[in-house]
Amino acid sequence: MYSEKVMDHFMNPRNVGAMEDADGVGEVGNPTCGDLMKIFIKVKDNIITDIKFQTFGCGAAIATSSMITELAKGKTLDEALKLTRDDVAENLDGLPPIKMHCSNLSADALKAAIDDYRKKNA
Helix, strand or coil, X not given: CCCHHHHHHHHCCCCXXXXXXXXXXXXXXXXXXCEEEEEEEEEECCEXXXXXXXXXXXXXXXXXXXXXXXXXXXXXXXXXXXXXXXXHXXXXXXXXXXXXXXXXXXXXXXXXXXXXXXHHCC
């Protein structure tokens, strides 16, 4: 049902944890499935230099959170904003259709963190 990459990111999530001094924080949730994601970013010279996440949810939610942090780290804010649910799913070698909403949440949480950063630095 799940690819090896999904299982790897679920069992060994990257960039997990809170960030006390985050420049931007994005939090999204899906009341239907109960998944809740929070992404923290550090930004320097318009580049995401550090990123962390906290996720309460299923294995796919944890894996997609881990993957979005890997995809976004080192990118400019504009590049990171272009990351889509499909990018997340493709980099995990696919997700079951019933779990695609998880990749939506991870991309939405990243966008919310960038929006938060931009509001604070407008």
